[in-house]
Amino acid sequence: QVQLVESGGxxxxxxxxxxxxxxxxxxxxxxxxxxxxxxxxxxxxxxxxYISASGTTKYYADSVKGRFTISRDNAKNSLYLQMKxxxxxxxxxxYCARIAxxxxxxxxxxxxxxxxxxxx
Amino acid sequence: xxxLTQPASVSGSPGQSITISCTGTSSDVDNYxxxxxxxxxxxxxxxLLIYEINKRPSGVSIRFSGSKSGNTAxxxxxxxxxxxxxxxxxxxxxSGNTFRIFGGGTKLTVL
Numbered sequence: 001q002v003q004l005v006e007s008g009g010x011x012x013x014x015x016x017x018x019x020x021x022x023x024x025x026x027x028x029x030x031x032x033x034x035x036x037x038x039x040x041x042x043x044x045x046x047x048x049x050y051i052s053a054s055g056t057t058k059y060y061a062d063s064v065k066g067r068f069t070i071s072r073d074n075a076k077n078s079l080y081l082q083m084k085x086x087x088x089x090x091x092x093x094x095y096c097a098r099i100a101x102x103x104x105x106x107x108x109x110x111x112x113x114x115x116x117x118x119x120x
Numbered sequence: 121x122x123x124l125t126q127p128a129s130v131s132g133s134p135g136q137s138i139t140i141s142c143t144g145t146s147s148d149v150d151n152y153x154x155x156x157x158x159x160x161x162x163x164x165x166x167x168l169l170i171y172e173i174n175k176r177p178s179g180v181s182i183r184f185s186g187s188k189s190g191n192t193a194x195x196x197x198x199x200x201x202x203x204x205x206x207x208x209x210x211x212x213x214x215s216g217n218t219f220r221i222f223g224g225g226t227k228l229t230v231l
Contacts, residue, residue, distance in 0.1 A: 044123065045158070045166065045209055047220040061220075095165055103171040105154040105213050105220065110165035 002026035002109050004096050009114030016086050016118070022079040022096030022111055030054075030074035033099035035107060036081050038092035038116075046092075049081065050099070064090075086118045124149065124210050124223035131229040137198040140226045142210030143191060148221055150191035154213035157186055157195045160225075161206045169208075170195060197228070205230045 008020040022034075035050045049070040050059045058070050069082040079096050093115050097107035125143040132138040142149065142157075149155055155173050158166040168177055170186035173193065183198045193212070197204055210223035 044225040045160075045211075045222045047211075047222065050220070097165075100168070100171070100177070102177070103154070103156070103175075106156050106168055106171045106211075107158075107166075108168050108177060110167075112165055 004098065004109055004111035006094060006096050006111045006114035009094065009116045011117045011119065012086055013120050014087060014118055017082070017084040018086065018116060020081040020083065020094055020096075020114055020116070022081075024077045024079070024098075027098075027109075029072070029077045029079070032101070033104070034070075034072065034079045035097050035099060036070060036079075036094060037097055037107070038090075038094045039113075040089070040092045043092075051079070083116070086116075088118050090116060091118045092116060124212060124221055126208075126210060126223040126226045128224070129227045129229065131231055132197075132200045133231045134200050134202065136200050137196060138200060138228065140195045140197075140208050140210075140228070142193040142195070142212075142223045144193070144212055144221075145191055147216065148191075148212040148214040149188065149193050151215070152213045155186070155188055155193040156211045157184075157193075158209045158211060159204075159206045160209065166209065200230050202230050204228060 003025045048061045051070045067085045071080045093113040095113045098109040100106045100108035157170040160166040173188045174186040207225045214221045
């Protein structure tokens with residue numbers, strides 16, 4: 001069964017750091033580009049980062065550039081998002097998603113999300 | 121760069137058809153074929169419905185269809201069913217630093 005499971009969310013103070021993980025199962029992670037997308041409470045979706053299958057190419061939304069780092073360990077079937085200098089506006093559900101083989105810009109498998117709350 | 125523009129809400133009765141629009145600019149929708157639609161039920165992760173303007177992934181109902189004219193993409197849902205009640209997001213490739221951009225979402229209510 002193809003599945004993505006995020007973990008690592010929680011409550012953190014402004015300026016703090018957090019590392020999210022996304023474990024893949026049911027498919028070979030190294031065959032796929034991956035992405036992180038977030039959704040603030042009651043708000044829409046926001047794309048935040050993207051990484052190539054090998055991990056050599058990475059893109060970030062301007063809202064997180066310089067503060068967030070995407071990475072992957074294909075041997076461990078895992079994707080990561082290191083977040084630092086967190087702000088209240090980073091409060092959201094964070095989803096990891098697989099980029100579809102049939103379309104280079106679309107996500108065909110999503111995790112259930114992990115919640116990050118930035119508050120003092 | 122601002123999000124793509126979608127109506128906040130639409131509604132329809134079972135069996136009817138509805139269309140949701142998604143308006144962008146020359147930096148995104150107007151100039152690329154990479155326009156997609158996602159469906160999100162409350163508390164759930166989004167689901168890909170339409171990609172590359174009008175293609176359906178395997179398993180998605182033929183009741184969902186997409187189109188594009190200039191800088192506006194559209195999602196049409198025919199034969200509305202109660203389970204179609206959800207929020208629908210359009211999504212486009214974008215030039216420059218934005219790279220990817222979502223619409224603000226449209227809440228569909230099935231009356």
